[in-house]
Amino acid sequence: MNDRLGIVVSGSLTRGVExxxxxxxxxxxxxxxxYVTIEGNRRRFFGMIxxxxxxxxxxxxxxxxxxxxxxxIAEVLVGTSTYGTxxxxxYLTIGGDVDSLLEGPQPVxxxxxxxxxxxxxxxxxIELVFGKEDEERFWIGNPLDMETKLCLNLEExxxxxxxxxxxxxxxxxxxxxxxxxxxxxxxxxxxxxxxMHNEYGxxxxxxxxxxxxxxxxxFQDRVAVFTLxxxxxxxxxxxxxxxxRIGYDEIEPEDIGLLRQTLNLxxxxxxxxxxxxxxxxxxxxxxALDLKGVDDLPEDLNIHESTxxxxxxxxxxxxxxxxxxxxxxxNAVDSILSYLDRGINVVLEFGRFRDITSYILVANMLSRRIxxxxxxxxxxxMGEDIAKPTPLVITIEEAHKFxxxxxxxxxxxxxxxxxxxxxxxxLLVIDQRPSGIDDEVMSQIxxxxxxxxxxxRDIDSVLAGVSGxxxxxxVLAKLAAKQQALIFGHAVPMPVVFRSREYGSAESYKxxxxxxxxxxxxxxxxx
Amino acid sequence: MERVGEVVxxxxxxxVAQCYELYQSPPLGSxxxxxxxxxxxxxxxxxxxxxxxxxxxxxxxxxxxxxSEEEIYRSNPQLLKLLRSEFNALVVGxxxxxxxxxxxxxxPARIHGFVYLCPPEEVKEFSQSFDFLNILISSHLTVxxxxxxxxxxxxxxxxxxxxxxxxxAAGKELAVLLSGDFNxxxxxxxxxxx
Numbered sequence: 001m002n003d004r005l006g007i008v009v010s011g012s013l014t015r016g017v018e019x020x021x022x023x024x025x026x027x028x029x030x031x032x033x034x035y036v037t038i039e040g041n042r043r044r045f046f047g048m049i050x051x052x053x054x055x056x057x058x059x060x061x062x063x064x065x066x067x068x069x070x071x072x073i074a075e076v077l078v079g080t081s082t083y084g085t086x087x088x089x090x091y092l093t094i095g096g097d098v099d100s101l102l103e104g105p106q107p108v109x110x111x112x113x114x115x116x117x118x119x120x121x122x123x124x125x126i127e128l129v130f131g132k133e134d135e136e137r138f139w140i141g142n143p144l145d146m147e148t149k150l151c152l153n154l155e156e157x158x159x160x161x162x163x164x165x166x167x168x169x170x171x172x173x174x175x176x177x178x179x180x181x182x183x184x185x186x187x188x189x190x191x192x193x194x195x196m197h198n199e200y201g202x203x204x205x206x207x208x209x210x211x212x213x214x215x216x217x218x219f220q221d222r223v224a225v226f227t228l229x230x231x232x233x234x235x236x237x238x239x240x241x242x243x244x245r246i247g248y249d250e251i252e253p254e255d256i257g258l259l260r261q262t263l264n265l266x267x268x269x270x271x272x273x274x275x276x277x278x279x280x281x282x283x284x285x286x287x288a289l290d291l292k293g294v295d296d297l298p299e300d301l302n303i304h305e306s307t308x309x310x311x312x313x314x315x316x317x318x319x320x321x322x323x324x325x326x327x328x329x330x331n332a333v334d335s336i337l338s339y340l341d342r343g344i345n346v347v348l349e350f351g352r353f354r355d356i357t358s359y360i361l362v363a364n365m366l367s368r369r370i371x372x373x374x375x376x377x378x379x380x381x382m383g384e385d386i387a388k389p390t391p392l393v394i395t396i397e398e399a400h401k402f403x404x405x406x407x408x409x410x411x412x413x414x415x416x417x418x419x420x421x422x423x424x425x426x427l428l429v430i431d432q433r434p435s436g437i438d439d440e441v442m443s444q445i446x447x448x449x450x451x452x453x454x455x456x457r458d459i460d461s462v463l464a465g466v467s468g469x470x471x472x473x474x475v476l477a478k479l480a481a482k483q484q485a486l487i488f489g490h491a492v493p494m495p496v497v498f499r500s501r502e503y504g505s506a507e508s509y510k511x512x513x514x515x516x517x518x519x520x521x522x523x524x525x526x527x
Numbered sequence: 528m529e530r531v532g533e534v535v536x537x538x539x540x541x542x543v544a545q546c547y548e549l550y551q552s553p554p555l556g557s558x559x560x561x562x563x564x565x566x567x568x569x570x571x572x573x574x575x576x577x578x579x580x581x582x583x584x585x586x587x588x589x590x591x592x593x594x595s596e597e598e599i600y601r602s603n604p605q606l607l608k609l610l611r612s613e614f615n616a617l618v619v620g621x622x623x624x625x626x627x628x629x630x631x632x633x634x635p636a637r638i639h640g641f642v643y644l645c646p647p648e649e650v651k652e653f654s655q656s657f658d659f660l661n662i663l664i665s666s667h668l669t670v671x672x673x674x675x676x677x678x679x680x681x682x683x684x685x686x687x688x689x690x691x692x693x694x695x696a697a698g699k700e701l702a703v704l705l706s707g708d709f710n711x712x713x714x715x716x717x718x719x720x721x
Binding site: 023057058060061064066070072073075076077079080081 | 691694695698699701702703706707708709710712713716720721
């Protein structure tokens with residue numbers, strides 16, 4: 001197969017180069033998102049096709065089209081009077097200069113000269129750019145139309161907060177599961193997953209197929225499933241390691257502040273919470289609920305009657321949550337931390353409590369306390385020169401509910417996203433509505449993986465601040481509805497469209513397991 | 528090698544050759560050559576004419592009482608001596624030593640130089656490059672250029688095993704040369720398609 005596509009005819013560093021297709025290369029074979037190499041005089045450039053268009057040498061052709069039903073005429077015209085052009089965004093130089101020989105691919109700072117030949121990137125080139133599967137790199141999928149493995153350096157990946165975006169049903173959950181397995185195997189980080197839809201712990205659903213195995217089934221020793229809803233977990237035959245209960249006294253005024261919208265509280269009611277906390281101490285919630293009316297209020301509290309009623313109504317909603325108890329038997333934060341310290345990943349299932357109130361409340365409460373612990377440990381580690389705590393990745397779904405511009409300043413997730421890795425805690429944000437996430441948080445996300453998005457605002461917000469945005473936009477809008485995703489940012493040298501690796505068949509599970517067991521064991525395991 | 532005539536008029540860009548026999552001029556568009564081992568000129572036949580030997584004496588119609596055209600010539604054998612066939616060839620290249628050049632020769636053809644019809648192998652060798660097409664297209668001839676180009680390509684294609692591939696390649700070359708005149712290009716394509 002001849003891999004030559006054409007030659008460079010014009011271009012600029014900011015807009016990318018135009019490539020005129022040879023007559024032997026068919027326009028229809030050129031897919032947006034494919035890789036090409038451009039052979040400059042002294043350097044090789046590595047780029048991606050971001051647009052395909054048609055051109056004619058003479059406008060008469062378009063006005064009086066020739067008879068292309070005749071194969072002879074059609075064959076003559078292709079590539080001469082009528083031709084295809086590619087728009088290629090070059091991202092890297094590979095080989096050629098000293099830096100790229102020593103340090104691998106370098107970001108481009110120039111463009112190839114006129115008429116440099118353009119070829120389809122070979123498997124070897126792609127391997128050079130994206131690396132091979134090894135100790136640190138994890139195979140997440142294959143670049144579009146290629147057999148080469150796209151490998152992600154997960155050690156680098158977890159150093160920043162990351163995001164997985166995409167419309168619902170585009171494979172976010174599958175992709176996240178693959179990433180989590182990768183992190184579990186190839187990085188030193190531990191994961192805390194707030195699993196709103198019970199997809200990551202024991203088994204996950206797949207559209208139109210049997211349930212797929214999730215983390216605990218594959219990595220028994222390294223994953224613990226926590227649940228808020230024991231009954232639900234038991235019914236789903238999930239073996240849980242811990243049942244989370246939250247005491248009234250663990251709820252802080254900040255938690256109520258976050259729930260202002262979901263609980264329909266007024267600003268004044270939130271203010272009142274702080275007053276009550278100051279007055280009653282840890283038992284403020286119980287005491288506030290016990291109040292019969294404004295007359296019951298201690299003298300020095302100034303709360304209007306309607307405000308109190310509004311507040312009490314909101315607090316009742318919280319009290320009705322089955323996992324909230326006056327006094328929790330065990331401290332959930334401590335046990336999560338003890339698992340995490342042992343390098344065991346924690347999946348917290350919400351069972352039936354999928355309403356946003358429970359999710360925001362629990363995720364925030366736990367994360368805040370865990371983060372505070374990490375912060376303290378990290379500071380101690382810096383001061384006393386002892387080992388730093390294990391890096392922690394907190395996975396949250398429906399992230400726009402926590403990280404929207406209104407709440408991002410208040411929730412702990414906003415803080416984690418902004419302060420990033422300083423305290424060894426990062427986020428893995430999963431969301432279908434990235435435009436709902438605060439711009440500031442969005443800009444701090446290191447690596448973004450995005451499946452198909454079709455809302456203009458969502459696309460804009462995901463691509464905000466990325467160079468070559470308009471080119472990537474066209475790539476993103478053309479992704480297939482399933483299994484395909486675009487990854488760009490910190491952990492990859494350049495944006496890549498890839499098909500995520502298979503997940504769900506016995507074969508695929510086997511591939512995920514390290515140190516493949518002997519044949520017989522496999523049979524035992526999967527039969 | 529088939530000898531088809533003798534040069535009777537020559538200039539840098541073209542030459543006129545007279546055929547030894549009446550009506551024996553090579554087909555329109557065929558590749559002919561003249562010259563000796565020191566240097567050969569290649570030309571493409573772009574015009575052929577049969578006229579009276581004396582410019583002022585036009586032939587008159589003689590067939591009123593004859594049954595066929597052949598009869599006329601048989602009854603008037605002098606005709607064959609009073610008429611002559613000539614053809615014009617446009618110089619499209621030359622050979623110096625072993626090297627074939629697709630551009631004009633430094634010297635024009637010599638009068639009385641023999642003119643030969645190029646055999647298929649030589650046509651094939653010459654048409655490895657399409658540089659001569661430019662000379663054809665940019666020439667100012669009395670005959671329409673489209674006709675000459677297409678006749679020439681049709682003739683040359685017969686020397687190639689894969690006629691279609693040859694014509695497609697030629698068509699692509701023409702597309703570049705005629706990028707500013709799509710209608711002419713289309714006219715030529717229409718004449719060379721099989």
